[in-house]
Amino acid sequence: MxxxxxxxxxxxxxxxxxxxxxxxxxxxxxxxxxxxxxxxxxxxGSSRIFRLAYPDPFYVTLAVRALPLWRRLEEETGRHLLDLTGAVDHGPAEATTALHDALTAAGRPSHFLTPTQVAERWPGLRADTGALFHPEAGRLHAxxxxxxxxxxxxxxxxxxxxxxxxxxxxxxxxxxxxxxxxxxxxxxxxxxxxxxxxxxxxxxxxxxxxxxMRITQEQPVHFPAPDALGWPSFIHHGGAGLPPGAGVYGLGSNDGVKAGFHGVGPVVDPDHRDRRVDDRAVVRLQEYAARWLPGVDHTAPVATTCLYTTTxxxxxxxxxxxxxxxxxxxxxxxxxxxxxxxxxxxxxxxxxxxxxxxxxxxxxxx
Ligand SMILES: Cc1cc2nc3c(=O)[nH]c(=O)nc-3n(C[C@H](O)[C@H](O)[C@H](O)COP(=O)(O)OP(=O)(O)OC[C@H]3O[C@@H](n4cnc5c(N)ncnc54)[C@H](O)[C@@H]3O)c2cc1C
Missing domain, CATH: 3.50.50.60 (FAD/NAD(P)-binding domain)
Structure with a gap:
């Protein structure tokens, strides 16, 4: 029963x-x-990054299990949810190497690219010292x-x-x-x-x-870009070209190219937050985009807020x-x-x- x-x-x-x-x-x-x-x-919102790549094999295995279930959900509902546009991780070699090793151990494809190769393939994205491309990644429509x-x-x-x-x-x-x-x-x-x-x-x-659990209000922005849906998702790992501790994620979506710092927002009470946008954080993302995302219009950001619940x-x-x-x-x-x-x-x-x-x-x- x-x-x-x-x-x-x-x-x-x-x-x-x-x-x-x-x-x-x-x-x-x-x-x-x-x-x-x-x-x-x-x-x-309109987007979340999907990726198999994690430095920790435990999460790679979990993401591998998630993938066919997303496809099953699409079949059961007739909705289009997941686009595998691929992903570019760039920044210090230890970050990209750990991802490559974990994907390889799981039998999943990835390969290294030089910044020049990244620029040739995705002119809107400027890569740091070295980059890893992994095709089994992309965008979920949240x-x-x-x-x-x-x-x-x-x-x-x-x-x-x-x-x-x-x-x-x-x-x-x-x-x-x-x-x-x-x-x-x-x-x-x-x-x-x-x-x-x-x-x-x-x-x-x-x-x-x-x-x-730490509840924080995070604040990604969307930048206009002519071909946003063709972008890979990306993570720029803190280190080489970024201030210490900083890391940026992003991806193309129906709303433009989204970019955000990971988990840096203020602690809030989910029932009593004003959801006001922090203009200084927007400016920091504009400065980031001006340097690293030549394919977006960094002068026209649209910010949104969202909650992280972090252990x-x-x-x-x-x-x-x-x-x-x-x-x-x-x-x-x-x-x-x-x-x-x-x-x-x-x-x-x-x-x-x-x-x-x-x-x-x-x-x-x-
Ligand atoms: C800006 C941002 C970017 C992110 N990017 C990514 C990404 O690229 N890739 C990725 O994998 N993950 C990403 N995440 C994380 C991911 O979105 C979250 O982990 C996930 O959405 C959490 O879902 P949830 O169901 O736990 O929480 P929620 O979506 O918050 O759902 C909880 C629900 O419970 C309801 N609720 C609470 N209390 C009650 C009650 N008493 N009675 C009835 N209903 C109640 C709430 O109203 C809410 O709708 C991102 C998160 C944010 C904020």
Whole structure:
């Protein structure tokens, strides 16, 4: 007999969990506090980088698992979500070599390019001392992907309820009680908490071993560019040509070429932030673009804000304690994995162990 599973949060992770659980025949209700396509969490906008390349083989393997699931989601929903435009990583040799080694060990292609070769192939992008090209990377359409997860979940019978906030969660023996702002109370066989930056507050006192999470407001910008959709995604690793500690990511999208610093924004409360754009940070990205992105119009940036929920080691939390399954701490690099994160949640609820690396518990060492 199917169980009733409640999912709290309709961002990328909760929506993916709803899809996988409903596809396995569970009765699923997803509660999302805001309207469809809202821009107050972490999953909105027209683009996210997809890539297999990580220096750590664990994440390469996870991204390899995510790729066919994105394609399955496209097939189930008829939506176009993922463009493999390739990616260029550039900067210090130790950064690009570590990526090349991890991809090669996994049997995945990549090759080095000189800055001149990069300029010949992508005149809009100027590369630092050395570059690595890897073709199995590119652009996910973020808004479309979240809508697709929810559409697929709905096609499998899930109820997707927007504008409903979960105000109380309580463990009742092997089950959990979920209360909404409409004073609706539901007893669920299991609850998936995928509340993004709201997760630490929502889970307070309910699970043990949740690592501390830093909530920051990040601020990428889009620059106009004539051929934005043809761009590879890119990461300019801190070092050679950048100030110490700085790193820049970017990619082409429907809104132009996006570029941002990774995880440098101010700490905020997700319920009380003014979402005001920091003009000094925009200027720093304009200065970056003037030097390294000759193909964009660096004089016309459009900034947007978004939340990171970052753990001390930037590893995710994907684990179950009793009736509660936690999907959290995606540390500004989770979107590409969303298609497999929901599957891991469904596995946990089905009784299978999760990845030990992402377990709740004492500080993790690796
Ligand atoms: C600027 C930026 C750029 C990024 N770039 C990349 C990238 O290129 N590649 C990549 O892989 N990743 C990237 N990421 C990271 C990725 O987008 C996030 O890891 C991912 O979107 C997190 O999704 P989530 O579902 O955990 O959180 P969210 O999208 O925030 O979803 C959580 C949802 O829970 C809802 N909620 C919270 N509390 C309640 C409640 N009590 N009741 C009901 N609903 C509730 C919220 O309203 C929200 O919709 C980026 C993130 C940002 C901010």
């Amino acid at each position: 199917s169980r009733h599973i409640v999912v709290v949060g309709g961002g990328a992770m909760g929506s993916s969990a709803a899809w996988h659980l409903a596809a396995r025949g569970e009765r699923v209700t997803l509660f999302e506090q805001f309207t469809p396509g809202h821009d107050r969490g972490s999953s909105h 808004d479309e992907a979240v809508a697709a997860f929810q559409q697929a979940a709905w096609q499998h019978g899930a109820r997707i309820r927007h504008g409903v906030k979960v105000t109380r969660l309580a463990v009742r023996g092997e089950r959990a009680e979920v209360v909404t702002d409409g004073e609706e109370a539901v007893i669920a066989d299991a609850v998936v908490v995928a509340a993004g930056s709201w997760t630490p507050g929502r889970l307070s006192g309910l699970v043990t071993g949740l690592p501390p 001390p080691d930037q590893d995710f939390v994907i684990d179950r304690q009793g009736p509660l399954t936690v999907l959290a701490g995606f540390s500004g690099h989770g979107f590409k994995f969303a298609s497999v994160v929901g599957l891991l949640a469904a596995d946990l609820i089905g009784g299978a162990p999760g990845p030990g690396r992402f377990a709740l518990g004492p500080p993790r060492a690796h």
